[in-house]
Amino acid sequence: MSVLTAVDLFAGAGGLTLGLQQAGFTVLGAIEVDPLACATYADNHDGVRLWQDDVRHVDGEQLMRGIGLRAGELDLLAGCPPCQGFSTLRTLNGRQAPAEPRNDLVREYGRLVAQLRPRAVLMENVPGLAKDERMDELVELLEGLGYPARSGTRIMNAADYGVPQSRRRLVLTAARHAVLEPAVRTPARPTVRQAISRLPPAGSSGDPLHDLPERRSARVADLIRQVPVDGGSRSALREQLSCHARVDGFKDVYGRMSWDRPAPTITGGCHNPSKGRFLHPDQHRAVTLREAALLQGFPPRYAFRLGRGKLAAALMIGNAIPPAFVAAHALPIAAALRSSHAAGTPTPSLDG
Incomplete structure (x- = not known):
C-alpha cells in the first residue's frame, strides 16, 4: 500500500498526529474534547477530519464511516488517554491515588481497538500507568485480540529519541500479523x-x-x-x-x-x-x-x-506528546505494515 492510515484519539494540540505524519502515516481522523485544543489542532492539521467530542461517546462504526473505512481496514489506532490521574505529581509521589474519572479513558481506548480492529496500535502515557489495574486489563484485552501488547510495552525517555527534553513515558506498540522492530535511539541527546x-x-x-x-x-x-x-x-x-x-x-x-x-x-x-x-x-x-x-x-x-x-x-x-518521540516509535510500525502488505498478509479478520 502507498498510504498508511491512522486515527488519533485524545488528539490534544496535535503532537501525536504530527509525529505520525513524520513517520509516513496519513491521519484520517482525530478526536478531542477540549474546544481550545480542537481549534489549535485545526489550525495546524486542516486535512484531518476532526471531531470535537468525548471519546466515551464515540462509536467505532460511526467513526469508521466518517473516514471512509470499515472495521479491520485501519492501519493504526493511536492515542494518549489523559494521564493526570496516573502522574506521580498528581498522586503526591505515589502516596495517594485519587479517584480520577479520566483514568477510565484507558478502557475506552481498549473498547475502540476492539471495535475498529486496526492492524496496529500505539498508546503513550505516563510510567505510573504501568502499575495500574486498568493497564493490566488493557494488555489482557489486546493480547486476546491478537496484539502482542505485553512484549510491546516499555518505559523510555524521550531524550533518547530526538527530543531535547528528559521525559519518561510508557509506550505500547503492537501489530497483528507483523513483528515490530524496536525504535531507533538517537546517537546523542539533543540539548x-x-x-x-x-x-x-x-x-x-x-x-x-x-x-x-x-x-x-x-x-x-x-x-x-x-x-x-x-x-x-x-x-x-x-x-x-x-x-x-x-x-x-x-x-x-x-x-x-x-x-x-x-x-x-x-x-x-x-x-x-x-x-x-x-x-x-x-x-x-x-x-x-x-x-x-x-x-x-x-x-x-x-x-x-x-x-x-x-x-x-x-x-x-x-500536555502534548513530543512529535519526534512519536515518530521514532511509529516508524517501525510503518515498516512492519509495509512489509506485511508486500508479503501479501491478509487483512485481519473481525473474528481475530
Whole structure:
C-alpha cells in the first residue's frame, strides 16, 4: 500500500498526529474534547477530519464511516488517554491515588481497538500507568485480540529519541500479523542550546508565543536574578520563599535549565518557575511558550491558540506528546505494515 492510515484519539494540540505524519502515516481522523485544543489542532492539521467530542461517546462504526473505512481496514489506532490521574505529581509521589474519572479513558481506548480492529496500535502515557489495574486489563484485552501488547510495552525517555527534553513515558506498540522492530535511539541527546538558542529576543520577536510578558513581584524577580546561570538551583538563594522553606521536596522549583543538557520534563506549568526547573539558562525569566514548544519538539511556526490566555496555552503545550518521540516509535510500525502488505498478509479478520 502507498498510504498508511491512522486515527488519533485524545488528539490534544496535535503532537501525536504530527509525529505520525513524520513517520509516513496519513491521519484520517482525530478526536478531542477540549474546544481550545480542537481549534489549535485545526489550525495546524486542516486535512484531518476532526471531531470535537468525548471519546466515551464515540462509536467505532460511526467513526469508521466518517473516514471512509470499515472495521479491520485501519492501519493504526493511536492515542494518549489523559494521564493526570496516573502522574506521580498528581498522586503526591505515589502516596495517594485519587479517584480520577479520566483514568477510565484507558478502557475506552481498549473498547475502540476492539471495535475498529486496526492492524496496529500505539498508546503513550505516563510510567505510573504501568502499575495500574486498568493497564493490566488493557494488555489482557489486546493480547486476546491478537496484539502482542505485553512484549510491546516499555518505559523510555524521550531524550533518547530526538527530543531535547528528559521525559519518561510508557509506550505500547503492537501489530497483528507483523513483528515490530524496536525504535531507533538517537546517537546523542539533543540539548536546550540546540532547541532554543537561535531564537530572537523574547518580547519583540513578532511571535505571540515568544512575546507574552511575565508579571513577577519585585521580590520574586530579585530571587530569580540570584539563581546561578546555566543549571543553577534555588539552593543558592540568600532566602527561600516561605512556601518552599516548609517542605523538603520539589528541589527543581526556581531552577535554571542547563544549556548543554536536555530540558527537564515540560509540563503545563512550564511558564511558571514555581512549578519546576523552568528558568531560562541565562536570562532572568521563565522560558517562553515558544521555547517550551520547541523543547517539546514542535516546529518553530506551529500555532497555539491564546484565546484563553497564557495558562491554557501552556497546558496544551505541556500536555502534548513530543512529535519526534512519536515518530521514532511509529516508524517501525510503518515498516512492519509495509512489509506485511508486500508479503501479501491478509487483512485481519473481525473474528481475530
